[in-house]
Amino acid sequence: MNFKNIVLLMALVSPPTLAQVDLVRVDKSEGRMELVGQGEVVRSYAVAFGANPQGHKQQEGDEKTPEGRYILDYAKEDSSFYRAMHISYPNEQDRQSAAERGVSPGGLIMVHGQRNGLGWLAPLTQWFNWTDGCIALTNDEMDEFMALVPVGTPIDIRW
Numbered sequence: 001m002n003f004k005n006i007v008l009l010m011a012l013v014s015p016p017t018l019a020q021v022d023l024v025r026v027d028k029s030e031g032r033m034e035l036v037g038q039g040e041v042v043r044s045y046a047v048a049f050g051a052n053p054q055g056h057k058q059q060e061g062d063e064k065t066p067e068g069r070y071i072l073d074y075a076k077e078d079s080s081f082y083r084a085m086h087i088s089y090p091n092e093q094d095r096q097s098a099a100e101r102g103v104s105p106g107g108l109i110m111v112h113g114q115r116n117g118l119g120w121l122a123p124l125t126q127w128f129n130w131t132d133g134c135i136a137l138t139n140d141e142m143d144e145f146m147a148l149v150p151v152g153t154p155i156d157i158r159w
Contacts, residue, residue: 056068
């Protein structure tokens with residue numbers, strides 16, 4: 001048995017595993033998302049945001065991505081975009097702030113892939129902030145994200 005066969009056999013017997021992701025960190029100013037497990041970054045992605053990324057989401061239609069700590073509270077496979085995981089925006093503080101201003105806080109903020117049927121455009125679209133307030137990955141990255149990030153994981157979004 002040669003060295004290559006031994007390496008292949010070892011991979012079959014004990015495939016590499018990644019630490020369970022227990023936090024998703026997003027830096028809007030850098031356009032980056034990090035998946036963190038036990039304090040270590042296990043994956044990092046370039047991401048796209050709402051078309052108006054700086055600042056916290058204030059109301060429906062402002063094209064801002066919320067800032068703060070939320071929970072990735074459910075997965076959605078029947079989205080207009082390639083796979084999605086919902087961010088728990090708006091929280092009580094967001095709803096109260098919007099109510100004080102007499103506006104809707106908006107909602108349905110997700111981490112998602114590319115618009116269905118347009119995944120091939122990701123090398124271009126990911127250079128721009130094109131969502132209505134969501135966080136976009138390529139479709140391949142979205143598959144990896146969904147495999148690594150369990151529902152219930154906190155997401156920390158900052159500028």
